[in-house]
Amino acid sequence: MTRGATALILGSLLLAGCGGDPRGFGASGAWARPTPAAATNGVVYLELSSDTRDALIEVDVPAGVAAHAELHTSDAAGSGGHEHGAVGSDTVTMVQVTQVDIEAGAVVEFRPGGNHIMLVDLARPLVLGDTFPATLSFASGRTLDVSVTVSDNPPG
Numbered sequence: 001m002t003r004g005a006t007a008l009i010l011g012s013l014l015l016a017g018c019g020g021d022p023r024g025f026g027a028s029g030a031w032a033r034p035t036p037a038a039a040t041n042g043v044v045y046l047e048l049s050s051d052t053r054d055a056l057i058e059v060d061v062p063a064g065v066a067a068h069a070e071l072h073t074s075d076a077a078g079s080g081g082h083e084h085g086a087v088g089s090d091t092v093t094m095v096q097v098t099q100v101d102i103e104a105g106a107v108v109e110f111r112p113g114g115n116h117i118m119l120v121d122l123a124r125p126l127v128l129g130d131t132f133p134a135t136l137s138f139a140s141g142r143t144l145d146v147s148v149t150v151s152d153n154p155p156g
């Protein structure tokens with residue numbers, strides 16, 4: 001093996017180790033908090049990445065899970081939003097958004113206190129350990145099917 005090849009391999013390992021490799025188009029780590037019996041809304045979190053600039057514009061879940069799903073984010077201005085009291089210990093003001101942008105090669109995290117997918121009019125409570133499918137639609141026309149796990153904490 002030549003010195004040049006060795007340097008190339010080392011360089012690749014370093015990139016991977018630092019997470020410097022641009023991530024491809026995908027979704028990972030989808031989870032939802034369990035909901036109390038009386039709750040009408042649920043919240044889904046995940047990580048999105050895209051090789052090109054894109055935007056998440058719609059989320060669909062089966063009717064057996066919820067009537068529909070909305071994209072929400074935290075409302076820094078604190079006005080015009082709704083409050084989530086049942087989904088966590090804290091009450092946070094949130095607003096609905098029409099899309100969540102993803103820069104090329106970037107990762108966008110949906111997590112408590114920030115972006116989230118809101119399940120509206122749950123058909124039944126989300127029970128710890130359950131899984132359900134969701135389809136993510138993007139501005140580019142691409143879609144992703146993910147499996148959401150009901151959990152108290154993010155996976156991993």
Ligand SMILES: [Cu+2]
Binds near residue numbers: 072
């Ligand atoms: Cu919300």
